[in-house]
Amino acid sequence: MAERLKADSKGQDAQTAATTAETAALNPAKLSASQARMQMLREFWHYFAESRGAVIGLVVFVLLVVVALLAPVIAPHAPNQQYRDALLTPPFWSEGGNAAFILGTDAVGRDILSRLMHGARFSLFIGVVVVSIALTGGILIGLIAGYFRGWVDSVIMRVMDIILAFPSLLLALVLVAILGPGLTNAMIAIALVLQPHFARLTRAAVMSEINREYVISARVAGAGHLRLMFVTILPNCLAPLIVQATLSFSTAILDAAALGFLGMGAQPPTPEWGTMLAEAREFILRAWWVVTFPGLAILITVLAINLVGDGLRDALDPKLKRS
Amino acid sequence: MALLELRNLSVTFDTASGPFKAVDGVDISVDTGEILAIVGESGSGKSVAMLALMGLLPNTATVTADVLTFEGKDMLKMPRRDQRKIIGKEIAMIFQEPIASLNPCFTVGFQITEVLRQHMGMDRGKAKTRAVDLLKTVGIPEPERRMSAFPHQLSGGMSQRVMIAMATACQPKLLIADEPTTALDVTIQAQILDLLRDLQRDHGMGLILITHDMGVVAETAERVVVQYAGQQVERQHVKGLFRTPHHPYTSALLDALPDRATGDRLPSIPGVVPGQGDRPEGCLFNPRCAFADDTCRKVVPPHQSDELGQALCHYPLNRKGAAA
Amino acid sequence: MLRFFFSKLFLIVPTFIGITVVAFGFVRVLPGDPILLLAGERGMDPDRYAALQQQFGYDQPMFIQYFNYVLGLLQGDFGTSISTKRDVLGEFLTLFPATLELAIFAIIFALVIGIPAGIFAALKRGSVFDQVTMGAALTGYSMPIFWWGLLLIILFSGVLGWTPVSGRISLLYFFPQVTGFMTIDSLLSGQKGAFQSAVSHLILPTIVLGTIPLAVIARQTRSAMLEVLGEDYVRTARAKGLAPRRVVGLHALRNAMIPVITTIGLQVGVLMAGAILTETIFSWPGIGKWMVDSISRRDYPVVQGGLVLIAGLVMLVNLTVDVLYGLINPRIRHR
Numbered sequence: 001m002a003e004r005l006k007a008d009s010k011g012q013d014a015q016t017a018a019t020t021a022e023t024a025a026l027n028p029a030k031l032s033a034s035q036a037r038m039q040m041l042r043e044f045w046h047y048f049a050e051s052r053g054a055v056i057g058l059v060v061f062v063l064l065v066v067v068a069l070l071a072p073v074i075a076p077h078a079p080n081q082q083y084r085d086a087l088l089t090p091p092f093w094s095e096g097g098n099a100a101f102i103l104g105t106d107a108v109g110r111d112i113l114s115r116l117m118h119g120a121r122f123s124l125f126i127g128v129v130v131v132s133i134a135l136t137g138g139i140l141i142g143l144i145a146g147y148f149r150g151w152v153d154s155v156i157m158r159v160m161d162i163i164l165a166f167p168s169l170l171l172a173l174v175l176v177a178i179l180g181p182g183l184t185n186a187m188i189a190i191a192l193v194l195q196p197h198f199a200r201l202t203r204a205a206v207m208s209e210i211n212r213e214y215v216i217s218a219r220v221a222g223a224g225h226l227r228l229m230f231v232t233i234l235p236n237c238l239a240p241l242i243v244q245a246t247l248s249f250s251t252a253i254l255d256a257a258a259l260g261f262l263g264m265g266a267q268p269p270t271p272e273w274g275t276m277l278a279e280a281r282e283f284i285l286r287a288w289w290v291v292t293f294p295g296l297a298i299l300i301t302v303l304a305i306n307l308v309g310d311g312l313r314d315a316l317d318p319k320l321k322r323s
Numbered sequence: 324m325a326l327l328e329l330r331n332l333s334v335t336f337d338t339a340s341g342p343f344k345a346v347d348g349v350d351i352s353v354d355t356g357e358i359l360a361i362v363g364e365s366g367s368g369k370s371v372a373m374l375a376l377m378g379l380l381p382n383t384a385t386v387t388a389d390v391l392t393f394e395g396k397d398m399l400k401m402p403r404r405d406q407r408k409i410i411g412k413e414i415a416m417i418f419q420e421p422i423a424s425l426n427p428c429f430t431v432g433f434q435i436t437e438v439l440r441q442h443m444g445m446d447r448g449k450a451k452t453r454a455v456d457l458l459k460t461v462g463i464p465e466p467e468r469r470m471s472a473f474p475h476q477l478s479g480g481m482s483q484r485v486m487i488a489m490a491t492a493c494q495p496k497l498l499i500a501d502e503p504t505t506a507l508d509v510t511i512q513a514q515i516l517d518l519l520r521d522l523q524r525d526h527g528m529g530l531i532l533i534t535h536d537m538g539v540v541a542e543t544a545e546r547v548v549v550q551y552a553g554q555q556v557e558r559q560h561v562k563g564l565f566r567t568p569h570h571p572y573t574s575a576l577l578d579a580l581p582d583r584a585t586g587d588r589l590p591s592i593p594g595v596v597p598g599q600g601d602r603p604e605g606c607l608f609n610p611r612c613a614f615a616d617d618t619c620r621k622v623v624p625p626h627q628s629d630e631l632g633q634a635l636c637h638y639p640l641n642r643k644g645a646a647a
Numbered sequence: 648m649l650r651f652f653f654s655k656l657f658l659i660v661p662t663f664i665g666i667t668v669v670a671f672g673f674v675r676v677l678p679g680d681p682i683l684l685l686a687g688e689r690g691m692d693p694d695r696y697a698a699l700q701q702q703f704g705y706d707q708p709m710f711i712q713y714f715n716y717v718l719g720l721l722q723g724d725f726g727t728s729i730s731t732k733r734d735v736l737g738e739f740l741t742l743f744p745a746t747l748e749l750a751i752f753a754i755i756f757a758l759v760i761g762i763p764a765g766i767f768a769a770l771k772r773g774s775v776f777d778q779v780t781m782g783a784a785l786t787g788y789s790m791p792i793f794w795w796g797l798l799l800i801i802l803f804s805g806v807l808g809w810t811p812v813s814g815r816i817s818l819l820y821f822f823p824q825v826t827g828f829m830t831i832d833s834l835l836s837g838q839k840g841a842f843q844s845a846v847s848h849l850i851l852p853t854i855v856l857g858t859i860p861l862a863v864i865a866r867q868t869r870s871a872m873l874e875v876l877g878e879d880y881v882r883t884a885r886a887k888g889l890a891p892r893r894v895v896g897l898h899a900l901r902n903a904m905i906p907v908i909t910t911i912g913l914q915v916g917v918l919m920a921g922a923i924l925t926e927t928i929f930s931w932p933g934i935g936k937w938m939v940d941s942i943s944r945r946d947y948p949v950v951q952g953g954l955v956l957i958a959g960l961v962m963l964v965n966l967t968v969d970v971l972y973g974l975i976n977p978r979i980r981h982r
Contacts, residue, residue, distance in 0.1 A: 053782075162665035165958045169920035170938060174950060177942045178676060254791055258924055261793045262939060277794055284797050285805045292801075295794025302789040310785070379885055411888030423879040428901040428977060438887050473977040489887070 047315035054311020060304035068120040075114035076102070079271040083109035088287045104289040106280065112290065115271035116297050122272045123253045123301055126187055130252035131245050133191035138198020139241070143229050145199065146206030157203070160196035168193045169258060176264045183266040186259045193255075194248045201244055205237030239316040246309035250302040257298050273298050325352040326529045327376075327414075327497055330390035334368070334375050334553075337383040343599040345371045345384075347553040353529040355496060358520075360532045360544035360561070362576065366596040368553035369533050373499045377416055378406055393497070412442040415490035419502040421482035425474035431458075431485050432470030438492045457488040461518060480511035484518070491522055497529040498522075504539065516543055537580050541565060549573045552596050552607040559632040567641040569627065569634040571612050606637065614638055655969050659962050666958045670951050671716050675709075725952030730944055735952035739934060744827025745815060746926070746933030750918050752849055753857035754911070761861045762907070765868025770895065772873065780865065787862030792921055796855040796928040803851060810851050813930035817844040856925045860914040867910045871903040878902070905976050912968025916961050 048054055067074070077083075089105040090097045097104065103112040145156040163171070175189035176182075209215060210233065218232045259265035260274025268279055273294045280290035334346040346368040353359050361369045375386045376398065391399045393409060401409075418424045426434060435457060436450035445453065451470070458466035461484040474482060483503060490498060500519060504512035520543060523530045532543055540547055540561065547564045549557040549572065557570040568574040575592045577583060594611040597603060606624045609615040624637045631639045700706050707715075719725075725735040764784075768777040803810045811817065815829045822836030830849070833841035875881060876899055884898040885891075922935035930936070934953065941949035 053785075158661050158665060161662045162669060164916075165662055165666055165962055166669075166954065167916045167919035167923075167957065167961065169923055170954070170957060173923070173939070173942055174673065174954060177945075177950070178673065250789065254789075257791055258793060261924070262927065263943065274791075274793075277791075277797070281797065284801055288801050288805075291794070291797050295791055295798065298791040298794060299786070299789060302791070303786055306785055306789050377886055379882055407888040407890065409888070411886060416886045418879060418883065420879055424883045426880040426884065426898050426902070428905075428975075429898075437889070441887065441889060475977070486883070489883075 044315050048311050051311045051314060053307045054314075057304040057307025057311065060300065061308060064120055064301055064304065065124060067117055068124050071117040071121055075111075075117040076100070077111035077114040079115045079118040080110060080269050081114075083111070085109070088283070088290070090287070091289050103293050104287075106276075106290045107283060107287075110269075112293055115276060116273070116293060118271045119273045119276065119294070119297065120301070122183070122266065122270065123256070123298070126183070126190075126256045127249040127252050127305075129187050130191045130194065130256070131249050133188070134194040134248060134252075135198055135241070135245055137191070138195045139202050139234070141195070142199040142202025143206055143234065146203035147210065147225070147229050147233070149207075153203070156199070160199050163193065163196045166193075169255060172255060172259060173262065173264055176259060181264045181267060183256075183270065183272065186256055186265040187252075190252050190255045190259075194251060197244055197248065198241065201240050202237060205240060206233055209233050209236050243309060243313045243316060246305060246312055250305040250309070253298065253305070254302055326355050326357075326394060327351065327353045327531075328390050328392045329372070329376070329388060332372055332375065332386070332388040332391065334371050334380065335385045335387075337385070338599065340599065345553050346375065349550070349553075349555055350558075351531075351548065353497065353531060355529055356523075356527040358523060358530045358532060358543060358545045360534060360540040360547045361550055362534060362537065362540055362547060363550035364535055364596050366552075366598065367550045369550045370501050371553075372550075373416065373501060373531065373533060377410055377414065377499070378403070379416075408442070411438055412493040413495055414497045414499065415493070415495040416499040416501065417483070417486045417490050417503050420506050421479055421486050422474060422477070422506075424486055425477075425482055427474050429473075430470065431472050431474065431477070435470075435485070435489050435492060438489055442493045453492070454488070457492055458485070460522075461485070461488045461491075462514075463488070479507050480515065483507060483511075483515055487515075487518060487522070491526070491528075494526055495528060497531070499531045499533070501533045502535070503532070505534070505536070512539075519543075537576055549576070552602070554607060554635055555633075556608065556635040557632045564632070569632040569639040569641055570608075570636050571614050571640060572608050573632075573634075574640055575611075575613075606635075608636075614640075651973055652970055655966055659966060663959060663962060666955055666962075667717055667720060668713070670954045670958075671713050673954065674947050674951055720955065725956065726948035728941075728949045729946045730941075730949075735949055736956070738937065738949070739953065739956050741827075742932060742934050742937050744824075745829070745931060746922050746935060748828045748830065749849070749852055749856060749925070749931060749933060750922065752853040753918060753921075754860060754914070756853050756857035757860035757864050757914075758911070761864030762868050765865045766872055766895070766900070766903075768865070768869045769872035769876065777869075781869065784862040784865045787858045788866070790858055790862075792855050792858060793924045793928055795858060796851065796925060799851050799854060800928075809847075811844075811848050815845065815848050815931065816841065817848075820844060852925050852929045852931055855928070856918065856921045859917055859921060860911075863910060863914060863917075864907065867907050868903065871906045872899060875899045875903045901975075905972070908968065908972055908975060912965055912972075915964045915968075919957060919961060 083101075083105060086098060086101060086105050087109045088107055089101050089109075091104045092099045092102050101111050101113070103116070105111055106115070141156055141160075145153040172186070172189040172193050175192065176185050179185035179188065206229075215228065215232055218228060223232060256265055257272070257274030257277070260272045260276075261278045263278055266272035266275045268275055276294040277291065280287075280294065284291045329349060329351040332346060332349045332351070333344060336343045336345055349368075349372050351359070351361075351372070361372075363369045371380070371384075374380050375384070376391070378398075380386065386399070388399060391397065393414060396409075398406060398409070425431070429437075432451065432454055435454040436445075436447070439445045439450040439453055440447075443450075443453075455466045455470060458469055463469050463481060463484050469477075469481075469485075474485075477485065487503075498519075503519065504515050507515060516539060519530065519532075522528065532539070534540060544561050547557075547559055547561050548555050549564075549570060551572050557564070557568070557573045559569070564573065565577065568577055572592075575590075578590045579592065581589060592611055597607060597610075603610050603620070605621045606612070606615065606619045609619040612619065618637050622637070624635050627634045627636065627639050631642065634640075723736055725739070727733065728735055728738060731738065764780050768780045771777050800812055804812045816833065820833065820836070820838055820841040822832060822838060822841065825832050825835055829845040830842065833845040876895075878899075880902075881894060881899050884894045889898075919935070922933060923939055924935070925931065926933045926936035927939055934957065938950065938953050938957075940946075941953065
């Protein structure tokens with residue numbers, strides 16, 4: 001398995017090396033491809049690490065990933081286990097708290113900490129899936145629009161405009177109403193709503209790259225449409241897409257939680273953070289902890305990702321600094 | 324008493340990698356009605372010295388000077404509020420990029436009348452009449468109509484004329500022109516220089532012309548200061564400077580002029596002005612100097628006598644020419 | 648200027664047609680028959696079904712149905728609510744002032760705090776103030792506002808007892824809705840304490856809805872200001888001997904506001920999305936809550952009409968912002 005991974009990454013290396021070589025051909029300084037890549041990575045890390053916030057965000061995010069992966073092992077209780085004799089137990093440090101339930105229990109006696117840990121899996125999963133769908137779709141659509149231009153471009157961009165004309169959450173809500181409430185449909189709806197941003201970015205990047213010398217030389221060398229689009233142009237449009245992907249990751253988590261909160265996302269008893277908040281709403285004036293912690297979990301996660309996003313933006317492209 | 328007196332002016336910037344001395348012990352004095360040129364490559368700190376005088380440097384800059392007086396008034400010790408009564412009124416400045424130097428959001432008229440209302444206490448109507456006059460003086464056709472134009476509707480030459488109108492609005496005693504023609508077409512350059520010279524003569528202003536163009540210096544200036552890496556390497560009268568340069572750097576700059584070139588290739592000065600990290604020991608010019616020896620590489624050179632253009636050099640050129 | 652306006656107007660026409668197609672198609676792709684849906688649980692006999700089908704025009708080809716639908720829209724016929732049997736446009740217009748009032752207060756809240764905060768952060772770049780402000784801004788930007796609202800309720804309504812939990816005004820007051828704006832109507836009514844009640848009901852929803860725009864505007868103002876402060880024309884302004892207040896507040900700010908205005912325009916969509924959540928939390932009787940309730944009640948004519956009205960509204964605001972942008976940025980106006 002490990003070896004296959006290695007082989008895979010080698011294949012990727014070769015591919016990237018090919019593109020770097022294409023650009024390196026224009027570059028008088030002759031560095032070997034892998035050296036150049038290491039150099040770029042090091043430079044990137046240097047700029048990224050310059051921002052303390054970005055590093056903190058990255059650390060928190062990695063911790064969240066670890067918690068999510070290990071949730072079944074490290075969570076003190078099963079997420080849906082109901083302790084009928086410990087309903088609405090406050091956190092252990094406040095009066096009436098119980099050390100067995102560090103962050104207290106909810107209205108049906110489930111341990112909040114364990115539910116939050118399992119919830120991290122949902123949130124990160126939502127982020128990954130939504131961004132993957134939106135990114136893939138957006139890149140394909142944007143590449144086609146920006147590469148072929150003409151009526152294809154006009155039609156595609158008008159459709160994107162239409163999607164963007166609706167407030168994102170409203171459109172996602174309506175889509176979920178059509179598809180039926182649930183986590184999967186919520187993810188599809190959010191991905192659909194976020195996708196135009198990627199399409200627009202890709203299109204703009206493609207249009208600014210397509211007349212550069214290296215693309216023309218590749219075209220003259222006989223590269224086909226697909227090769228030009230994916231191998232020659234796309235790698236040079238990645239910087240803004242990576243930044244947008246990070247920002248969309250946090251938007252996806254927020255929107256999914258909002259849908260869950262409105263009862264249109266993950267359905268109870270799923271320990272999704274937004275859904276947990278929806279269930280906790282009626283207890284807000286009686287048991288602050290059932291409301292506070294799930295929201296705090298959302299905030300910390302989204303904040304960490306946005307910190308990383310800001311750092312990425314500054315490191316990848318100083319020109320993008322103004323946002 | 325000189326109009327402007329600067330002695331031992333230094334400007335240090337706080338940067339992420341430590342302090343950087345952009346201007347190092349500069350002396351300048353200008354009299355009423357005199358044209359002084361400051362010459363040097365980009366990065367030689369020639370603009371920074373003048374920006375320091377105007378108080379236009381960012382907070383990261385520390386300005387020190389033994390003397391910094393305008394008409395005998397100490398500009399360094401003066402409160403900011405009083406400084407602003409001199410800046411823009413008695414001392415005015417125009418810049419290298421005329422188009423970028425005008426505010427894109429306001430009309431030409433607004434930007435000119437603003438100075439008049441600020442410093443001369445004119446009301447709207449008076450200021451407007453005066454602004455039209457000023458536009459006419461700097462040679463802008465249809466000045467009334469141009470009053471309501473926005474900067475993006477003007478060409479580079481027109482913008483610089485507007486900048487000059489704005490700078491001379493309050494009849495300043497000293498005008499600082501920071502590379503006023505660099506960004507302009509060659510044909511326009513001469514017109515702008517003529518305009519500056521005419522205004523200078525008519526108003527009896529002092530004029531400091533910052534440039535890297537020896538041709539501009541030859542046409543315009545009376546006295547010349549040559550600056551390199553924040554230091555003044557030579558001070559001379561313009562005729563003497565062109566005939567008998569004493570500092571190797573001045574000499575090299577002159578050799579790089581196309582109409583002075585002797586061979587079929589234009590000589591250039593190898594290398595660049597040293598920056599923050601690569602300041603050499605001894606004479607700052609030694610890595611690029613054709614005459615440098617071990618002394619130049621170790622010992623900081625002194626300023627030579629007035630006859631030798633106060634050249635900052637161990638081995639000034641043309642000693643005989645100066646003696647003769 | 649007029650040509651500029653009409654060219655923009657012309658550009659949004661195809662988008663608006665697209666919106667009507669989406670809204671029209673939305674009901675068609677729903678699982679289930681729209682007429683059976685109308686009948687509800689009871690079901691209906693075939694004769695009645697056929698009659699209704701004819702009445703609603705469902706027996707005609709799709710494009711004719713769409714054409715009739717758009718014709719209806721142009722005459723202000725946005726359908727009829729299943730649950731209240733009221734005209735959708737009428738309901739929208741009754742509820743809209745509540746949302747508009749909240750949105751106006753939220754955007755004012757965001758501007759009044761966000762712009763000065765951004766300016767000072769830029770002027771004091773790297774200072775403690777800058778770092779704290781930008782940290783707070785990023786936190787606000789990352790805020791799940793539905794949770795933020797609940798937290799504020801816990802603190803201000805629960806613990807401190809300062810603000811009411813929900814609604815637009817205390818039930819003690821009753822007066823005619825002249826403008827639909829509770830703050831204005833309460834003043835017009837002349838009833839003692841009514842205005843205070845309306846304002847106290849507005850505070851928390853305003854903060855909640857305004858948080859994200861506030862964060863975005865503060866960040867945008869700061870970066871725009873930083874960029875502008877480095878421009879040559881700002882140096883020119885200072886070289887004129889103008890006071891720093893005038894240099895920053897007039898010469899720099901006017902230029903920095905150009906991108907900020909665009910951002911404010913883009914916040915309208917964000918505000919609508921935020922209104923859905925804010926109105927739900929505070930039981931605010933506006934169009935956001937109306938849409939959520941209609942979706943969960945499966946009142947599809949309302950959802951359909953609401954979609955067109957809201958999207959149209961957002962586009963109209965964006966058009967206004969574009970025109971405003973032209974007004975404040977002479978480079979666009981004079982071409």
